[in-house]
Amino acid sequence: MPNNSDANIATADALTLLLHNQHALGAAIEEVTKWLSEKGAEAVADNAVTAMETLDTNAKAISDAITRLRHL
Template sequence: MPNDSEFNIATADILTLLLHNQHALGAAMEEVTKWLSENGVQSVSENALAAMQILDTNAKAITDGITRLRQF
C-alpha cells in the first residue's frame, strides 16, 4: 500500500480531474442558460442558474480539499 503522501497526491490528482470536469459542465450549463434566457424560457433559465451556483459552491470546497491534500 502506498504511503500517506503518495495516497494524498493520487487523491488530489483524481479530485483535480473531477474539478476540471465540473468546470466544463458549468461552462456548458452557462451557455445553455444564456440561450434559454434569450429565447424566453426564463423559469428554466433560473433553475439552471441555481444549479450553477451549487457547482460554484462545491468547486470551492473541492479546491480547498485538494489544497489541503497537497500540503501533507
C-alpha cells in the same frame, strides 16, 4: 495514522480532474442558460443558474480539499 503521501497525491490528482470536469459542466450550463433566456424560458434558465451556483459552491470546497491534500 501514518502519512500516506502517495495516496494523498493520487486523491488530489483525481479531485483536480473532477474539478476540471465541474468547470466544464458549469461552462456548458452557462451557455444553455443564455440560450434559454434568449428563447424566453426564464423559469428554466433560473433553475440552471441555481445549478451553476451549486457547482461554484462545491468547486470551492473541492479546491480547499485539494490544497489540504497537497500540503499534508
